[in-house]
Amino acid sequence: MLSQKKKIVLVILIAVALNFVSFCVAYPQTFKPESSVWARDFSAYYIGEWRLLHNPAEIYAGGSQRGDCTILPCPQTFKYSPSFLLLFAPFLSLSYQNAFTAFDLLQLALIPALAFFAYKFVKEKNLIVGAVAAAVILIEPLPSPTINFSASSVLSGRMFSLNSQSFAPSYYCGYVLANAHVLQTVLLVGALYFGFTKKPWLSALLFAFGAFDPRAALIALPLMLWFNRQKIRTFLAASTGLILAANVPFFFYHGIGFAFFQAELNGNTISQMWPYDWIPVYAVAALTIIEFVTILSRNLKKPANFFHTERDRN
Numbered sequence: 001m002l003s004q005k006k007k008i009v010l011v012i013l014i015a016v017a018l019n020f021v022s023f024c025v026a027y028p029q030t031f032k033p034e035s036s037v038w039a040r041d042f043s044a045y046y047i048g049e050w051r052l053l054h055n056p057a058e059i060y061a062g063g064s065q066r067g068d069c070t071i072l073p074c075p076q077t078f079k080y081s082p083s084f085l086l087l088f089a090p091f092l093s094l095s096y097q098n099a100f101t102a103f104d105l106l107q108l109a110l111i112p113a114l115a116f117f118a119y120k121f122v123k124e125k126n127l128i129v130g131a132v133a134a135a136v137i138l139i140e141p142l143p144s145p146t147i148n149f150s151a152s153s154v155l156s157g158r159m160f161s162l163n164s165q166s167f168a169p170s171y172y173c174g175y176v177l178a179n180a181h182v183l184q185t186v187l188l189v190g191a192l193y194f195g196f197t198k199k200p201w202l203s204a205l206l207f208a209f210g211a212f213d214p215r216a217a218l219i220a221l222p223l224m225l226w227f228n229r230q231k232i233r234t235f236l237a238a239s240t241g242l243i244l245a246a247n248v249p250f251f252f253y254h255g256i257g258f259a260f261f262q263a264e265l266n267g268n269t270i271s272q273m274w275p276y277d278w279i280p281v282y283a284v285a286a287l288t289i290i291e292f293v294t295i296l297s298r299n300l301k302k303p304a305n306f307f308h309t310e311r312d313r314n
Helices: 004-031 042-054 083-093 094-107 110-121 125-139 169-177 181-196 200-210 214-227 228-251 254-267 275-313
Strands: 153-156 162-163
Touching: 004 110, 004 125, 004 169, 042 083, 042 094, 042 181, 042 254, 083 094, 083 200, 083 228, 094 110, 094 169, 094 181, 110 125, 110 181, 110 275, 125 275, 153 200, 169 275, 181 200, 181 214, 200 214, 200 228, 214 228, 214 275, 228 254
Parallel strands: none
Antiparallel strands: 153 162
């Protein structure tokens, strides 16, 4: 009979394996353009980094600009905070397609770290709740917007067809487009874990760089503060300092910081939620629910223990 921890490990290993299958199905699609009009999401990161060095005033401009490196049919628009450019800088040393593949492989390589964080959070929790939370974090099988491109079947028969979109739609979309929300999930969940283990400096570091898409960061912030509550001043000071250090210099370099705020205010990125956007949101939601259930269960047990003690005394 397997112990609870071994059962959790088994669930996590299956989830990681399914995530890997999703990547394998997605990988062949990464060599094709998303459409006849746009390149895939990764093109936004590459062109944003390229413009940082060659045309910084146009980092947040849409479409192709004069003098851009060639990305066919047309690069997507860069929309993340300037701090993301620091994370992405090493990939500009590679050609576009090689950088695309390297970035996707990096995100896949970080899944075991995400699995480790998930295990640490759920190993002592209720088996069913913990297993569901781990599955949500690692394969994200929950509803998300429709994906407009096809996927190869993993299993097929006369009565059914199973592909990666059946069990990991958001991760599949993230890998096909090489979208950075897989990376963001690892950073935010890691920040929550280090807050949980009372390491506020590491928590602040991962949170600062995981905040490149402010939407998911704001959703994670309440739980982040809760886990860092015993060293809240250290966490707040460190995270604020790191976020400022990673972004403020860009305000003085061709106004990149101001261009970011203008793009956010004028665009519709806040209201748009694509499949990959839900990966960090659902992961944070799963951990929030687990923590809420744990606190509620702990508080419900206290009165029972109190009355039991009083009865024994009488």
